[in-house]
Amino acid sequence: MRDYKHSTIYQIYPKSFYDSNGDGIGDIRGIVEKLDYIKSLGVDYIWSTPFFVSPMNDNGYDVADYLNINPMFGSMKDVEELIAEADKREIGIMLDMVFNHTSTEHEWFKKALSGDKKYMDYYFFKDGEADRPPTNWQSKFGGSAWEYVPTLKKWYLHLFDVSQADLNWNNPAVREELKNVIRFWKEKGIKGFRFDVVNLISKPEIFEDDNAGDGRRFYTDGPHVHDFLKELVADTQIEDMVTVGEMSSTTIENCIRYTDPSERELSMCFNFHHLKVDYKDGNKWELQKADYAQLHRLFYEWQTRMQDNNGWNAVFWCNHDQPRIVSRMGDEGRYWKESAKMLATVIHAMRGTPYVFQGEELGMTNAHFSDISEYRDVESLNYYKILLDEGKSVDEALKILSERSRDNSRTPMQWNGGAYAGFSKAEPWIGVSDNYESINAEEEDNDDSSILNYYRALIALRKEYEAISDGKISFVDMGNPEIMAYRRYTDDQEILVIANFAGRDKKLMEAVLAEGYKVLLSNYEVSNMEKIFNIRPYESIVLLKTP
Ligand code: TEU
Ligand code: CA
Numbered sequence: 001m002r003d004y005k006h007s008t009i010y011q012i013y014p015k016s017f018y019d020s021n022g023d024g025i026g027d028i029r030g031i032v033e034k035l036d037y038i039k040s041l042g043v044d045y046i047w048s049t050p051f052f053v054s055p056m057n058d059n060g061y062d063v064a065d066y067l068n069i070n071p072m073f074g075s076m077k078d079v080e081e082l083i084a085e086a087d088k089r090e091i092g093i094m095l096d097m098v099f100n101h102t103s104t105e106h107e108w109f110k111k112a113l114s115g116d117k118k119y120m121d122y123y124f125f126k127d128g129e130a131d132r133p134p135t136n137w138q139s140k141f142g143g144s145a146w147e148y149v150p151t152l153k154k155w156y157l158h159l160f161d162v163s164q165a166d167l168n169w170n171n172p173a174v175r176e177e178l179k180n181v182i183r184f185w186k187e188k189g190i191k192g193f194r195f196d197v198v199n200l201i202s203k204p205e206i207f208e209d210d211n212a213g214d215g216r217r218f219y220t221d222g223p224h225v226h227d228f229l230k231e232l233v234a235d236t237q238i239e240d241m242v243t244v245g246e247m248s249s250t251t252i253e254n255c256i257r258y259t260d261p262s263e264r265e266l267s268m269c270f271n272f273h274h275l276k277v278d279y280k281d282g283n284k285w286e287l288q289k290a291d292y293a294q295l296h297r298l299f300y301e302w303q304t305r306m307q308d309n310n311g312w313n314a315v316f317w318c319n320h321d322q323p324r325i326v327s328r329m330g331d332e333g334r335y336w337k338e339s340a341k342m343l344a345t346v347i348h349a350m351r352g353t354p355y356v357f358q359g360e361e362l363g364m365t366n367a368h369f370s371d372i373s374e375y376r377d378v379e380s381l382n383y384y385k386i387l388l389d390e391g392k393s394v395d396e397a398l399k400i401l402s403e404r405s406r407d408n409s410r411t412p413m414q415w416n417g418g419a420y421a422g423f424s425k426a427e428p429w430i431g432v433s434d435n436y437e438s439i440n441a442e443e444e445d446n447d448d449s450s451i452l453n454y455y456r457a458l459i460a461l462r463k464e465y466e467a468i469s470d471g472k473i474s475f476v477d478m479g480n481p482e483i484m485a486y487r488r489y490t491d492d493q494e495i496l497v498i499a500n501f502a503g504r505d506k507k508l509m510e511a512v513l514a515e516g517y518k519v520l521l522s523n524y525e526v527s528n529m530e531k532i533f534n535i536r537p538y539e540s541i542v543l544l545k546t547p
Contacts, residue, residue: 004242004267004312004353006469007044008459009094011357013320014051014073015059016412019424026412026423028074032082037441039089041361042459045242046086047094047194049320051079055105057163058378059320059410061196062103066181083189092191094242099178100197101164108177109165115152122174123165124157124203125149135207137215140248142382145215159200159219161378169201169228182236192242195266199225199247199254221247221254229258229265239264244314244353246270252302256311268314268353274298275322278329284404285383290329292501293481300475303351303486307473313352317343318360323408327366331503335538336363341454341523342499342540346484348458349497349542351473359413361455362444366408368434370398376430380405416442449525457521461542465520467493482506483535494545495520500535508533517543 018030028051038046050060051073060070069076086093102109111119126134126146133146134155139162146155147162157166167174182193202222210218233239243266245258255269277295280286306313317325326332330339340363348354369375372384372394380401387397402408407430414436415422421436433439444450462468467488476485482502488495496517500506521542535541 003044006463007242007353008042008348008462009045009047009242009244009314009353009355010038010041010043011319011355012046012048013059013358013410014048015429016410016423017358018413018415019426019428022425024424024426024428025072027072028069028078028082032078032085035085035089035091039091041356041456042463043091043356045092045094045192047192047244047355048096050096050098055103055163057103058161061098062101062105062161062164063098064103064105065107066097067184080188087189092242093189094192094194094244095185095190096194096196097178097181098196099167099181100200101158101160101166104163104165112156113149113152118173120152120154121171122168122177124168124207125152125154126157126207127153128155135215136209137218141379142386157203159197166203167201168203169224170203175228175231179232179236182232182238186236186238186241192244192267193238195243195245197248198229198245199250199258201225201228216249220249221251225254226257226263226265230263233264233266241267243267244270248272252305252311255302255313256306256309259306259312260310262310268312270314270316270319271302273302275317285387285400287400287403295329295501296478296481296484299346299350299484300478303473304475307351313350314355315347315350315352316355316357317347318357318409319355320357320409321406322357323403323405324364324366325360326363327408328403329501331538332365335503336365337449337451338523339503339538340451342501342538344451344455344458345497345521345523345540345542346499348455348462349468349488349495350486351471351488354459354462356455356459357409359409361452362414362439362441363451364411364414364439365433365435366402367405367411367431369402369405369407369431372398372401374431375401375405375407377406377410380407414440416440454521454523461520465493465495465544466490467495471495477508480506480508483508496543496545497540498535498543499540500538503537505537506535508535516546518546520544 015026017026018034019026020029052063053065053068053070054060054062083093108119108122128134130148133144137145139145141161145159148155158164199221200219202225204218245266247269250271257263258265258269278288278290280288325343326340330343384397411433412423412428417437421432444452467490471488471490474487485498523540
């Protein structure tokens with residue numbers, strides 16, 4: 001049976017994790033070599049982002065063959081070894097299934113381009129004039145979501161890069177092909193799946209212009225998405241595996257349906273609303289300071305409504321698309337350690353399954369790139385041009401990228417203070433962050449007070465306390481935006497979590513501490529029990545109620 005409630009999941013971006021053969025690119029053998037490190041964190045599953053055959057325009061999210069391995073990352077034998085070695089350590093491997101689209105280099109798309117009707121129906125090809133796309137929808141990476149193919153006199157839909165063509169899930173043949181992919185990997189011993197942007201798979205019957213947005217309202221949580229998921233899960237018998245759907249611009253109502261066990265869809269969902277509180281008017285490319293009142297409200301709503309309706313959240317701050325959280329909502333300077341630990345506490349004590357993205361457990365920061373030539377991500381390179389076209393100066397555009405680029409999370413894992421942070425013997429495909437001499441795994445492993453050892457303690461707490469893994473949640477002191485405080489409880493256990501998002505002292509408003517508590521974990525060396533009503537900068541504390 002899937003046991004996602006007591007589990008913690010570690011996310012690996014293989015290209016940046018560890019390079020075992022000295023070509024500057026992380027690989028599958030590199031993951032195998034670091035399994036003992038991963039085991040030392042106490043995690044139960046590893047989710048790796050895609051390593052399948054791909055032209056790598058979007059670093060593997062453009063899949064050209066779901067059943068074979070990109071030689072850049074290794075071979076099928078390496079994957080089999082990874083599964084076997086992880087299994088020995090009681091770690092399950094989860095794969096990333098990119099089923100909303102394929103690469104335009106996939107053989108299905110190539111056949112479609114050659115005019116093969118069967119395969120044209122695997123995608124969305126629409127008639128039209130070369131100067132008029134079928135709708136005004138925008139790609140998530142900038143520009144039109146349609147590309148014209150002169151030889152066919154048709155346009156095809158791509159919600160992401162022009163090299164990522166959207167699959168037509170209305171076609172049962174497409175659904176069968178994708179089920180076969182799942183069956184193949186299940187057979188290999190894979191223990192779970194992450195489904196990329198899976199709430200975008202159901203497009204509307206009629207394609208029309210969006211006069212109020214970029215088109216997303218027509219295909220987000222689309223008309224048949226729940227039916228498609230139910231069918232995929234039932235026909236591949238993955239109901240008992242750990243599955244997580246990445247949900248773009250979704251709603252709580254839909255996430256309840258995706259994850260309520262009686263619906264037989266998924267174990268849990270990623271949603272991103274809490275990671276948009278520093279977008280100005282919802283625009284990722286306009287900087288704004290994080291709105292903590294909104295963050296607080298969002299956590300409150302998602303945690304309590306999912307709880308009250310039998311839903312289950314994936315809880316996280318970081319992934320390969322998000323800037324580093326300590327740079328974003330913490331403090332890279334004076335309170336680097338405290339703020340990284342506080343942010344971790346808030347997530348790991350919540351109701352849901354926590355995810356740790358490689359390097360997050362070290363307090364890795366944003367990349368600090370200052371020149372456009374340092375960036376690699378297709379989205380960053382597209383938006384750099386768009387920002388300049390909109391009239392931003394080079395400095396302004398670079399400032400925005402330095403805070404918003406996905407490359408912030410893709411710099412090499414910082415293993416030690418040696419050359420290239422111990423990631424590779426050769427120059428890595430993307431630059432190492434400038435602080436690797438002080439922020440690295442070797443250094444932190446030897447330091448009891450490190451962020452790394454704090455993550456280990458937090459992950460262990462979830463295993464030890466049922467109130468954390470499977471208890472209820474209720475929020476405390478909602479009137480104080482910069483203080484996040486909540487109780488986790490079962491019938492016979494109660495835990496109280498208090499966290500200060502401000503870089504200054506804050507007062508706790510409610511008299512929550514009238515009763516006796518014992519400190520389980522604190523991010524300050526000397527605990528604050530007597531003066532708990534005064535919470536220090538970025539302080540966080542996990543307390544167990546004593547009888
Ligand atoms: O991401 C989906 C997605 O929409 C975002 O996280 C996206 O990067 C952001 O909205 C842009 O501002 C998933 C993958 O995680 C990502 O790496 C892929 O690029 C994308 O799907 C396409 O497969
Ligand atoms: Ca390599």
